[in-house]
Amino acid sequence: MGRLFWKFFLSILLAQIAATVAIGGAVWLKNRNAEQARPLDIDISPPAALAIESAAATLEFGGPAALTRLLENMDRHRVFAVDQHGKELLGRIVDPAMVKEARAMIDKGDTRVVRRLTLPNERHYLLFLPAQDRQRGLNDGDARPLLAGAGMPLGDPGFRGGPRPQGDMRQPPPGAEGQSGPGPGPGGPDGPRGPRFQPLTPFIPLAAALLASLLFAVLLAWYFSRPIRSLRQAFEAASQGDLAPRFAQAAGKRDDELTDLGRDFDRMTARLRSLMDAQTRLLHDVSHEMRSPLARLQAAIGLAHQNPERTGMSLERIERESMRMDKLVDELLTLSRLEAGALAAAKEEIDVAELLHQIVGDAQFEAATQDRTVAAQGAADVVLLGQPDLLARAIENVVRNAIKHSPEGGTIVVDSSAPGGILRISVLDRGPGVAEADLDAIFEPFFRSSGTDKDVEGHGLGLAIARQVVQQHGGTISASNRVGGGLCVEIALPLD
Numbered sequence: 001m002g003r004l005f006w007k008f009f010l011s012i013l014l015a016q017i018a019a020t021v022a023i024g025g026a027v028w029l030k031n032r033n034a035e036q037a038r039p040l041d042i043d044i045s046p047p048a049a050l051a052i053e054s055a056a057a058t059l060e061f062g063g064p065a066a067l068t069r070l071l072e073n074m075d076r077h078r079v080f081a082v083d084q085h086g087k088e089l090l091g092r093i094v095d096p097a098m099v100k101e102a103r104a105m106i107d108k109g110d111t112r113v114v115r116r117l118t119l120p121n122e123r124h125y126l127l128f129l130p131a132q133d134r135q136r137g138l139n140d141g142d143a144r145p146l147l148a149g150a151g152m153p154l155g156d157p158g159f160r161g162g163p164r165p166q167g168d169m170r171q172p173p174p175g176a177e178g179q180s181g182p183g184p185g186p187g188g189p190d191g192p193r194g195p196r197f198q199p200l201t202p203f204i205p206l207a208a209a210l211l212a213s214l215l216f217a218v219l220l221a222w223y224f225s226r227p228i229r230s231l232r233q234a235f236e237a238a239s240q241g242d243l244a245p246r247f248a249q250a251a252g253k254r255d256d257e258l259t260d261l262g263r264d265f266d267r268m269t270a271r272l273r274s275l276m277d278a279q280t281r282l283l284h285d286v287s288h289e290m291r292s293p294l295a296r297l298q299a300a301i302g303l304a305h306q307n308p309e310r311t312g313m314s315l316e317r318i319e320r321e322s323m324r325m326d327k328l329v330d331e332l333l334t335l336s337r338l339e340a341g342a343l344a345a346a347k348e349e350i351d352v353a354e355l356l357h358q359i360v361g362d363a364q365f366e367a368a369t370q371d372r373t374v375a376a377q378g379a380a381d382v383v384l385l386g387q388p389d390l391l392a393r394a395i396e397n398v399v400r401n402a403i404k405h406s407p408e409g410g411t412i413v414v415d416s417s418a419p420g421g422i423l424r425i426s427v428l429d430r431g432p433g434v435a436e437a438d439l440d441a442i443f444e445p446f447f448r449s450s451g452t453d454k455d456v457e458g459h460g461l462g463l464a465i466a467r468q469v470v471q472q473h474g475g476t477i478s479a480s481n482r483v484g485g486g487l488c489v490e491i492a493l494p495l496d
Contacts, residue, residue, distance in 0.1 A: 079129050350384045355388065386493075433485060
């Protein structure tokens with residue numbers, strides 16, 4: 001899987017993690033607020049205050065035994081009496097949270113529904129009424145069994161709306177009306193009031209998760225749209241003829257499939273620009289090469305018209321220039337077909353030793369007329385699979401190029417070897433050599449090195465044709481300057 005997949009995957013995973021954390025936070029806050037807003041464990045209603053008042057009076061004036069009888073005779077609404085050791089008077093199980101809450105209310109000075117009494121024997125009792133008991137029976141307003149057990153008549157007007165006595169035991173403390181009602185707290189039926197914007201609290205993490213998702217989406221979209229936008233601009237510029245590479249500069253140090261695509265596009269445009277420049281240069285070079293023989297042809301024709309006595313000499317010049325133009329056209333057509341791959345015929349087995357022997361013999365006959373010598377060296381007795389005519393022409397072009405640039409009396413050596421399954425053919429001369437900067441350029445069409453003599457014939461297409469032939473055979477061709485002067489052109493062809 002590519003790098004683009006992992007970036008998509010990690011981005012989506014990160015967005016999911018953020019959403020999960022946000023939703024989990026919303027649930028946690030909701031539970032926390034619900035826990036904070038839950039009803040109190042201690043009953044704080046007015047009937048509970050009356051029951052606590054009655055139990056406190058019984059304990060204070062009758063002691064634990066009287067309070068025990070009182071609580072045992074009660075079917076409901078039993079007040080809890082816990083001593084300093086955490087033991088309840090009737091042996092009932094007491095929730096430590098209730099005890100803790102009751103003590104906290106006493107510490108705050110709220111003795112209306114919670115009492116702490118100290119008896120003469122130094123025993124301490126904490127009196128309170130659990131809220132669940134109130135929910136089961138006290139909310140119906142029926143506290144008569146508890147009050148009857150405390151000695152209050154059931155029809156006492158102080159409990160059922162009649163005139164209240166002046167005593168403090170049944171008189172609710174100031175502010176009790178504000179805390180009465182169907183619920184356990186001062187906030188009405190739903191319990192104590194929370195923060196002002198508590199209903200909106202669960203939506204805050206969800207909104208944060210949404211914003212985080214939008215942020216990741218924006219970053220992801222920007223990350224992937226930026227190279228696409230740059231690539232689109234490059235395509236638009238290329239459609240208008242501007243083939244200059246520009247995507248690599250805009251992409252920077254990014255490393256993903258989109259960046260690789262942009263760099264491939266830059267390489268494509270660079271190659272197209274190189275081909276277009278080569279085509280333009282080729283047209284210029286062809287026109288230049290054709291102009292000279294045409295000018296000489298016109299001069300020979302004009303001379304024949306002006307001086308009929310020299311017609312024979314003019315015809316010889318016309319024939320020679322025509323042959324040059326025919327050779328130039330033939331080389332151009334060959335090079336064009338090689339570059340287009342139109343000469344890809346079936347390959348044959350080639351005896352390399354016999355092929356080189358024939359090429360060296362023909363070259364020696366040609367070089368002898370120019371006071372030069374061609375010698376074979378090495379023994380590459382191997383068989384090569386290829387096209388013999390094209391391969392022979394490529395090697396001949398290299399050898400003839402060496403003959404042209406060798407000094408009079410010089411020797412051109414054709415060395416061959418086959419180490420490691422690679423056929424190597426080296427053509428060595430003692431000519432002027434080539435500048436180091438031009439060693440690769442000599443294989444370009446119509447290229448002439450600065451050290452080439454002006455009287456050397458040729459159009460600069462021989463080495464270009466040789467390179468195309470060698471490349472079609474899966475090989476390479478290179479040039480290097482020799483120590484002591486001269487040039488070495490090496491052809492390397494695979495034998496497999």
